Amino acid sequence: MMVDVQKMEQLADNLAAQEEVVGRSLFADARRRFFKNKAAVVSLILLCGVFLFSTFGHMIAVWSNEEIDWGILGQIAELGAPSIENGHYFGADELGRDLFARVVQGTQISLMVGIIGALIAVVVGTLYGAIAGYSGGKVDNVMMRIVDILQSIPYMFVLILLLVVFGRSIFMLFVGIGLISWLDMSRIARGQTLTLKNKEFVEAAIATGVKPITIILRHIVPNLLGVVVVYSTLLVPQMILTESFISFLGLGVQEPNTSWGAMIAEGAGTMQYGTLWQLAFPMFFFIITLFSFFFIGDGLRDALDPKDR
Amino acid sequence: MSTKEPILSVRDMRVEFKIKKQNALPWHQPDILRAVKGVSFDLAEGETLGIVGESGCGKSTLARAIIRMIPSQGGEVFWQGRDLMKMNEKDLLGIRKEIQMIFQDPLASLNPRLTAGQIIAEPLKTHHPNTSKDEVKKQVRELMEKVGLSARMINRYPHEFSGGQCQRIGIARALITNPKLIICDEPVSALDVSVQAQVVNLLMDLQKELGLSLLFIAHDLSVVKHISNRIMVLEFGDIAEIGEAHDVIHNPQSPYTKELINAVPIPDPIAERKRIAERRALEAKA
Structure with a gap:
């Protein structure tokens, strides 16, 4: 048999020169599984669309969100319907403002509330839970009883009180939502930490003399991330819902600012005058976003934990 | 001794x-x-x-x-x-x-989110935090070769190794601080x-x-x-x-040790039969 010696040598050289095989991390594996899930990928695309709409929507809008179209004021039901010709793509609201620009503005605020609320939950809740679970004993007891107490207070009541006492502002809304959002997360993180801290790799770190805070940040938290990521995608819509509810009650964001909840409330109020588009468009974005987050959360859970499917 | x-x-x-x-x-x-x-x-x-x-x-x-x-x-x-x-x-x-330690479950004793190189380097980083990155990497590669792992595997994650290889990583981690x-x-x-x-032979060597x-x-x-x-x-x-x-x-000398030794199966049928008989006798006495 003929053997191409030169080629074989080349192959051997190639193999020898092959430096450092790149490993596939658990997250890389999960990413591959996630992109096989059609519902999750479609949701991700839709969500990206909503994001783009909220950031670049004002460039497409003919009218700004503050201008009042005097030409149709008073005859919204007849002249304010969605149309391409007069530039009101989504129609106009009761005051003659362009609904398209208003929806863009509301989307920005609702997404911001959802994401910042979830972010506070992830950072504070995960660290708090991991520290409580890892310390154990009395520290754990005290820390989790604080969570119990905070959780037993009816948060909607506190939130409304906060907004009434300190005045209605987006900042106060963030404070109120941030105060409550991390409680559930800390419980979840603590529960996971309890199972993790008896694993041998944590013992190995203790035996080596690694500092407790380093163990938490290096060994516990990265292994919590799977659960935390899934839970936080479910938390974003929860935050949006909370904000919408507060705004629906008329306590959340204040004019001239707006959010999905506030717009849905306005739209619901004018339903009977035949201006259904004022309800339909904010509602459409609201529902699309919530569904997308839920499907992404589902997809992430399946991707990160293939055994539990 | x-x-x-x-x-x-x-x-x-x-x-x-x-x-x-x-x-x-x-x-x-x-x-x-x-x-x-x-x-x-x-x-x-x-x-x-x-x-x-x-x-x-x-x-x-x-x-x-x-x-x-x-x-x-x-x-x-x-x-x-x-x-x-x-x-x-x-x-x-x-x-x-x-004093370092090696654990029972090879996979569970390695953090699944870290690469083999990061796992082996951890004791070194804990005890000599000022070691330069290149020096750490050099020592990790040397140790991986010493315990019989290819140094090319340095960026692989624990789940990509077999049980025996994982235990070798565990041994390398225990050795890096010269215990x-x-x-x-x-x-x-x-x-x-x-x-x-x-x-076992690796440990003895x-x-x-x-x-x-x-x-x-x-x-x-x-x-x-x-x-x-x-x-x-x-x-x-x-x-x-x-x-x-x-x-x-x-x-x-102690009856407990005798019992323990008698509980070990022998890969030879005749000797094994004798062992079982002896074990029964021991149990009857106790």
Whole structure:
């Protein structure tokens, strides 16, 4: 048999020169599984669309969100319907403002509330839970009883009180939502930490003399991330819902600012005058976003934990 | 072995666990489980002491108490003449560099989110935080080759390795700080028999090369017999017998050791039948 010696040598050289095989991390594996899930990928695309709409929507809008179209004021039901010709793509609201620009503005605020609320939950809740679970004993007891107490207070009541006492502002809304959002997360993180801290790799770190805070940040938290990521995608819509509810009650964001909840409330109020588009468009974005987050959360859970499917 | 000064001597080690009864009220006295009841032994430099006993007899508890991973209720541990039990955290950190540990479950003892290189480098980064990145990488690669892993695998994650390879990573992690004593907590019982032999031989080679002392915990007598200079038999937290490996195996003094040795199957049908008969006789006597 003929053997191409030169080629074989080349192959051997190639193999020898092959430096450092790149490993596939658990997250890389999960990413591959996630992109096989059609519902999750479609949701991700839709969500990206909503994001783009909220950031670049004002460039497409003919009218700004503050201008009042005097030409149709008073005859919204007849002249304010969605149309391409007069530039009101989504129609106009009761005051003659362009609904398209208003929806863009509301989307920005609702997404911001959802994401910042979830972010506070992830950072504070995960660290708090991991520290409580890892310390154990009395520290754990005290820390989790604080969570119990905070959780037993009816948060909607506190939130409304906060907004009434300190005045209605987006900042106060963030404070109120941030105060409550991390409680559930800390419980979840603590529960996971309890199972993790008896694993041998944590013992190995203790035996080596690694500092407790380093163990938490290096060994516990990265292994919590799977659960935390899934839970936080479910938390974003929860935050949006909370904000919408507060705004629906008329306590959340204040004019001239707006959010999905506030717009849905306005739209619901004018339903009977035949201006259904004022309800339909904010509602459409609201529902699309919530569904997308839920499907992404589902997809992430399946991707990160293939055994539990 | 008695001619050398012991590197580690344990005196009257006691470990107790409080066990809450079910439905106990806060003022109820908890039950006390005595896991280790006053164990004393010496370990010389370069020596291997095998610790055997059935599961739940306190082997692992003893090992963890010696390096203060769990609190002990009494006893002294002298490491090169200094009492570990009375040390503050800072001094203890210096000692942790010299005593490393290998664990039972090879995969569970490696953090799944870190690469092999990061895992092996962790003790080095803990004890010598000022080592440069290149130096760390160089040492990790050297060690990986030493324990029989290709240094190309440095960026792989634990789940991409087999059980035996994972245990080699565990050994590399234990070796990187140049320890004097390695506590092996059943390092081979989760492995396949053929892989067991490889890992045990690797440990013995490394011991010869680096002059390590080993505290080798196992419930498998044949493995312990192979690797140990001396053997200590634990019976419910007490020492049943301690002595030269050959003596303990071939001339056991305590009835507990005899029972343990008789429980080991022999891969020879005739000898195996004889063993079973002897075992029955022993059980009848007891």
